Amino acid sequence: MKALLLVAHGSRREGSNEEVRALARSMAARVDHGFDKVEAAFLELAEPSIPDGLRALIASGAERITVVPYFLSAGRHVVEDIPAEVQKVVAEHPDVAIQVAPYLGTSDVMPELLLGLGARQGSSD
Amino acid sequence: MKALLLVAHGSRREGSNEEVRALARSMAARVDHGFDKVEAAFLELAEPSIPDGLRALIASGAERITVVPYFLSAGRHVVEDIPAEVQKVVAEHPDVAIQVAPYLGTSDVMPELLLGLGARQGSSD
Numbered sequence: 465m466k467a468l469l470l471v472a473h474g475s476r477r478e479g480s481n482e483e484v485r486a487l488a489r490s491m492a493a494r495v496d497h498g499f500d501k502v503e504a505a506f507l508e509l510a511e512p513s514i515p516d517g518l519r520a521l522i523a524s525g526a527e528r529i530t531v532v533p534y535f536l537s538a539g540r541h542v543v544e545d546i547p548a549e550v551q552k553v554v555a556e557h558p559d560v561a562i563q564v565a566p567y568l569g570t571s572d573v574m575p576e577l578l579l580g581l582g583a584r585q586g587s588s589d
Numbered sequence: 590m591k592a593l594l595l596v597a598h599g600s601r602r603e604g605s606n607e608e609v610r611a612l613a614r615s616m617a618a619r620v621d622h623g624f625d626k627v628e629a630a631f632l633e634l635a636e637p638s639i640p641d642g643l644r645a646l647i648a649s650g651a652e653r654i655t656v657v658p659y660f661l662s663a664g665r666h667v668v669e670d671i672p673a674e675v676q677k678v679v680a681e682h683p684d685v686a687i688q689v690a691p692y693l694g695t696s697d698v699m700p701e702l703l704l705g706l707g708a709r710q711g712s713s714d
Contacts, residue, residue, distance in 0.1 A: 468704070468707045470703060472661070475662065475664065477662075477664060479662075479663070480662035480663070480664060483662055483663070483694060484662075487694075487699060487700060487703070490700045491700040491703055491704055494700055494701065494704060497704040497707075497708065498708055499704070499707065499708075502704075530707040530708075530710050532703050532706050532707045532710075534661065534703070536597070536659065536661065536693075537600065537602075537604075537605035537608055537609075538604070538605070538608070539600065539602060539605060563710055564710075565706045565707050565709070565710035566706055566709075566710065568661075568702070568703065568706065569608065569612075570706075571702050571705070571706060573698065573702050573705070574612060574702075575612060575615045575616040575619055576619065577693070577696050577698050577699075577702065578593075578595060578612070578616055578657050578659070578693065579593070579616055579619060579622040579624070579627075580696070580698070581657050581690045581691055581693065581695075581696060582593045582622075582624065582655040582657045582690050583622065583623055583624075583655075584690070584691075585655050585657075585688055585689075585690035585691065
């Protein structure tokens, strides 16, 4: 079983955390993406934590998990903190393949996506 | 003349600010997006500020400017701070049409983009 864990920073504003959980649900609802399960987890300030999110996926049968950082830049959170959190569970479950994908900000699609947001707004004039 | 101003938070880490400037250049280099100019600006910690970015576009002939917030959630920065910074220049230049587009996190394309990042990483196994 193959799973994706979307990892966000987490916010004191519960609405922002809920946006991330809704995004994970929206990802799960797409067809043909190759993941049997998609869940959200948070680096801090919200639940579940990254280790707890990984453990829940493993408990539900995940044998391969891809962690996708929902972050725009390669700051300390992406470079150090997320790998360190993931490593805790790698050590507990050496039989499960856990990898960290490139963070959102690296996506090739980003320039087009941002131009699309601007064009949609500008189309009324 | 129509312009797009990509607005990021700004970071103490200059590499992150440079990532945003590179993204704006990458957007500008695309064809057929309908903007004569694409530049980056920052809410804090980096230059140019939002008002200075808008003023530079206006000085170079922009008559319509779309501000695109490079933010993932609707926190205070998106809801209050960016509109307040934009409003300073609206007041100075009532002849220029300045609008704020929806922030990045609202994009319909986001679920697909994140699944794509995860699938690219997972494709080696």
